[in-house]
Amino acid sequence: MAIQQDPSALLSAPPSTKQSNHACLTRTSTSYTPLHTFALPKGAERQYQQQYADMYFSRLAMLKPAIEKQALDAWGSFTLGGETARRVERVLDVRQGDLCWVIGTCYMEMPLKPNVLDDISKEHWIAAPPPRATYGATGGRAGEAMLEDESGRLRLTGSFLDSCMLVTGAIIAVLGTENKDGDFEALDLRLPDLAPQPERWEGVEGKLAMEGEKGKIAIVSGLGISGDEGDALALDVLMEYLLGEAATEEDQKTIATVSRLIIAGDALANASPIPSREEVLATKKAGNAAHNRKYGYDSSSYNAAPTDRLDTFLATLLPSIPITILPGIHDPTSTSLPQQPLHAALLPHSRAYMQPPGSTTPSWLDSTTNPAEFICSGLRFLGTGGQPIEDIAKYILPSTTTSTTTTPESRLEIIESTLRWRLTAPTAPDTLPCYPFQEGDAFVINHCPHVYIVGNQPRFETRLIHGPDGQSVRLIAVPRFKVTGELVLLDLESLVPELVRFEV
Amino acid sequence: MAQHYTEYLAANVLNEQQLISYRSLSRALKVHSNLAKQMLFEFHNKQNSKKPGTVHATYLITGTKRQTKSSQANGTETRDDDDTVMQSSPPFPGSSAPVHDEDEEEVPTVVRSVMLVKEEQLEKAKATFDSIIGIHVYSLQAKGLSDTQALTECNRKIATSYASEDPQEVWKQYGTIQNPNAKRRTTRGVPLQKVASKAVPAPKVIPPTTAKQPSTFGKAAPKPQTSSRPISKASTPEPASKPPAAKKDASALFKSFAKTKPKAKQEESQGSGTTSQDTKDEPMGGFSDDEDEFNDDGVIDEIETKMPAGKSKKERAADLEAMMDQEDEPMEDAPEPVVDDAAENAIDKPEAPPEPQETVTVQNGRRRGRRRVMKKKTVKDEDGYLVTKEEAAWESFSEDEPAPKKLKPTTTNAKSGGGPKKATKIGQGNIMNFFGKK
Numbered sequence A: 001m002a003i004q005q006d007p008s009a010l011l012s013a014p015p016s017t018k019q020s021n022h023a024c025l026t027r028t029s030t031s032y033t034p035l036h037t038f039a040l041p042k043g044a045e046r047q048y049q050q051q052y053a054d055m056y057f058s059r060l061a062m063l064k065p066a067i068e069k070q071a072l073d074a075w076g077s078f079t080l081g082g083e084t085a086r087r088v089e090r091v092l093d094v095r096q097g098d099l100c101w102v103i104g105t106c107y108m109e110m111p112l113k114p115n116v117l118d119d120i121s122k123e124h125w126i127a128a129p130p131p132r133a134t135y136g137a138t139g140g141r142a143g144e145a146m147l148e149d150e151s152g153r154l155r156l157t158g159s160f161l162d163s164c165m166l167v168t169g170a171i172i173a174v175l176g177t178e179n180k181d182g183d184f185e186a187l188d189l190r191l192p193d194l195a196p197q198p199e200r201w202e203g204v205e206g207k208l209a210m211e212g213e214k215g216k217i218a219i220v221s222g223l224g225i226s227g228d229e230g231d232a233l234a235l236d237v238l239m240e241y242l243l244g245e246a247a248t249e250e251d252q253k254t255i256a257t258v259s260r261l262i263i264a265g266d267a268l269a270n271a272s273p274i275p276s277r278e279e280v281l282a283t284k285k286a287g288n289a290a291h292n293r294k295y296g297y298d299s300s301s302y303n304a305a306p307t308d309r310l311d312t313f314l315a316t317l318l319p320s321i322p323i324t325i326l327p328g329i330h331d332p333t334s335t336s337l338p339q340q341p342l343h344a345a346l347l348p349h350s351r352a353y354m355q356p357p358g359s360t361t362p363s364w365l366d367s368t369t370n371p372a373e374f375i376c377s378g379l380r381f382l383g384t385g386g387q388p389i390e391d392i393a394k395y396i397l398p399s400t401t402t403s404t405t406t407t408p409e410s411r412l413e414i415i416e417s418t419l420r421w422r423l424t425a426p427t428a429p430d431t432l433p434c435y436p437f438q439e440g441d442a443f444v445i446n447h448c449p450h451v452y453i454v455g456n457q458p459r460f461e462t463r464l465i466h467g468p469d470g471q472s473v474r475l476i477a478v479p480r481f482k483v484t485g486e487l488v489l490l491d492l493e494s495l496v497p498e499l500v501r502f503e504v
Numbered sequence B: 001m002a003q004h005y006t007e008y009l010a011a012n013v014l015n016e017q018q019l020i021s022y023r024s025l026s027r028a029l030k031v032h033s034n035l036a037k038q039m040l041f042e043f044h045n046k047q048n049s050k051k052p053g054t055v056h057a058t059y060l061i062t063g064t065k066r067q068t069k070s071s072q073a074n075g076t077e078t079r080d081d082d083d084t085v086m087q088s089s090p091p092f093p094g095s096s097a098p099v100h101d102e103d104e105e106e107v108p109t110v111v112r113s114v115m116l117v118k119e120e121q122l123e124k125a126k127a128t129f130d131s132i133i134g135i136h137v138y139s140l141q142a143k144g145l146s147d148t149q150a151l152t153e154c155n156r157k158i159a160t161s162y163a164s165e166d167p168q169e170v171w172k173q174y175g176t177i178q179n180p181n182a183k184r185r186t187t188r189g190v191p192l193q194k195v196a197s198k199a200v201p202a203p204k205v206i207p208p209t210t211a212k213q214p215s216t217f218g219k220a221a222p223k224p225q226t227s228s229r230p231i232s233k234a235s236t237p238e239p240a241s242k243p244p245a246a247k248k249d250a251s252a253l254f255k256s257f258a259k260t261k262p263k264a265k266q267e268e269s270q271g272s273g274t275t276s277q278d279t280k281d282e283p284m285g286g287f288s289d290d291e292d293e294f295n296d297d298g299v300i301d302e303i304e305t306k307m308p309a310g311k312s313k314k315e316r317a318a319d320l321e322a323m324m325d326q327e328d329e330p331m332e333d334a335p336e337p338v339v340d341d342a343a344e345n346a347i348d349k350p351e352a353p354p355e356p357q358e359t360v361t362v363q364n365g366r367r368r369g370r371r372r373v374m375k376k377k378t379v380k381d382e383d384g385y386l387v388t389k390e391e392a393a394w395e396s397f398s399e400d401e402p403a404p405k406k407l408k409p410t411t412t413n414a415k416s417g418g419g420p421k422k423a424t425k426i427g428q429g430n431i432m433n434f435f436g437k438k
Helices: A053-075 A116-122 A159-163 A232-243 A249-256 A277-290 A305-317 A387-395 A412-421 B002-015 B022-029 B033-050 B119-127 B148-161 B167-174 B193-199 B201-205 B216-220 B237-241 B250-271 B273-288 B295-299 B310-325 B419-435
Strands: A032-035 A086-088 A100-109 A144-148 A153-157 A171-178 A184-190 A216-220 A258-264 A323-326 A365-367 A372-376 A379-384 A451-457 A461-466 A472-479 A486-491 A497-503 B056-065 B110-118 B129-141 B183-187 B300-304 B359-363 B366-380 B386-398
Touching: A053 A100, A053 A171, A053 A184, A100 A153, A159 A184, A216 A472, A232 A249, A232 A305, A232 A497, A232 B110, A232 B148, A249 A258, A249 B129, A258 A379, A258 A451, A305 A323, A323 A372, A323 A379, A379 A387, A387 A412, A387 A451, A412 A451, A412 A461, A412 A472, A472 A486, B002 B022, B002 B033, B002 B129, B022 B033, B022 B129, B022 B148, B022 B167, B033 B056, B033 B129, B056 B119, B110 B119, B110 B129, B110 B148, B119 B129, B129 B148
Parallel strands: A086 A100, A153 A184, A216 A258, A258 A323, A323 A365, A379 A451, A451 A472, A497 B110
Antiparallel strands: A032 A372, A100 A144, A100 A171, A144 A153, A171 A184, A216 A486, A372 A379, A461 A472, A486 A497, B056 B110, B056 B129, B183 B300, B359 B366, B366 B386
């Protein structure tokens, strides 16, 4: 601990000589390698003709070996009433009364889940129903769970399921028997669990040279730049703080160890290029205003202020600190996952810090996909703008959260589950729009990250979780800056996060 | 020194009733931001001891707050192990579900606060802190501040007035945390007027005495190559000769330049015929293309932002100004700020043995063929200046391209042929106005 300086050191007259003793700090640097796991093919190669079924097939195929291992470890010698649990290959091969286990994709049938047919009928309604906070009917069960593979479907029942978090798209192994009604009474359930985790620095060149790296990274999300006057000051103070101009020398020393800023989604508010169905309907009803617009877009009302503001913000920070920026649901890029990087043309000033595509050196301003994977200081990071977690939260009814200590809006459990499912976005393509991957499912987590960042969450939460093979992952739910004014500083050595709250 | 800042603050805060933050003061006087904070404090103290209430301050406090709501907000809740599927309390033997170590209960997250308060609420705000790391004056204003949001005005002014400063060179004196690894590339001939207006004034306004100012921007200033062409002598050299007159009032000058410059540019491009037009138009293609972010790769050059040291640069700048003054002479060796268009693209690089004639074939109503065009080529000469030359090159085209301009290699009056077309093209180029600041 440094010697505590006098807090009012700056509340004194300036020294008389011109040569002041104020030092000029230099920022620590860390190595950074972006991984292009979620980059989609460009141009004509990006096809939307494929069926989503392929995604489910490949997802099941990719995760089967891992879950098989988990299930065998757990149930290999399991007996109940003298009967040994047997592995059944296909869902349809389950025989009534047999104790067995089977692997498949979970599917949840829920009363309020969005439905294509509903979407069509909605257009004829007078008032569209509000967007759902949850897909389950209030008060009732979360919905019906089913297990599905390429052969067929099996309805899952049993009180055991009440204690489980299940969402569509998760690959699970279930142990139980088929009852008289043809439903599968589940007794236990297994997940693929955490993927193998590479060692820190594994696969990074120049390992020895980098070994001594220390420092922090800053994570922020939901800047929500709207171009209004009202919200700009917190952003300014944040910028000055990160530049090391605001605050006192002690703070400035701390901030000089911050080697990178990660913006995890929603840097802009309301900049999504595609208006929601509700917005389109609203404009239709507005009637006469629809003259000069095509597909709900009114070119005369375009407002460049938010992107301008973001560009200035980034361009001011960039000379001092490298930035990784992920898009979020409100950002001007594709809306379906994986969202592709914010286009450089949006940021005329900051783009000078971007590398031309195809160059091998990582960009100083790295505009990445959402979700994104990158290696910083040898640690593997996985970051999302928060949409998958937001969507999963709708599957879980507040009343069925069995935990007494965690509040309903606690997102850590969901975040942890996605890692144990080995799926970044399990509910895509069911309730979350995504690209129809043809060869393999990009959302399957093949390498467990060291740090998992989820942006745009209701509040800051963090936890360290451990896997069966000694993996350990730091989970961070990053709150919206616009709402909370909070910035997360993560120490790269200890992986302990800190919070800086800006109040203006 | 002391006089200096008192005068500045008196003029701006008391007389002009402006908001002055430590940042704007440090920019205006070119001092370390921490020093600027002390100056603000001193001024505030002095003025208010003379006449209480004349100057109001806002303060920035950093420290740790009392854990009131934060304990609930930082996610340290305990949790039971049997809650979730993942650690399902195994009812059966052999379950390998990982178990949470309760004893690894996390230390509560450190929460720091950075708080901006008005003078009147300072004591109250201080009381909410557990321990205070530091306080400093954030800004001064003559009257009480009704809305703190108004403070953003300071930073906006800084962003516009000092945009031409090269952060790598100048920010050091403001005490901004330096990063020697920052990697920036210069985009040349970028059609954005904003960039242009920002870049062009930099090298000229700064008097040669201020060291280290000319920046990467200055070099990349997309001043079209018209300066080498005697035809368009009217527009180019003029702005260069103006500035040294008004060194002091730099900021105002910046502004006026920022406004007038784009216009000047347009005139130039009108005067200089087809060549500078395609420098304007080429990159646009890249911009409108959704997929390829940088179609104009060819014009982009990566440089390390660390620039060569300043001494020779000063001399060079002086040379440059001298040269600029000789308006009417054709300047063969004038340092051509580069606007290389797509010239460096693959087509003319191989310097293919020139084919004798232009060929045009018509297929399915599409015309295809090869034609001869003038390309600009930029080379660095012995002095390190960039020289742009025109060279004939072959290029294949298809129908959707503008109809072949049959340039004779030697004539420069090709513009007469392209008259009407030109006008429409300029109109297109100006679409970038749309993205510019209004």
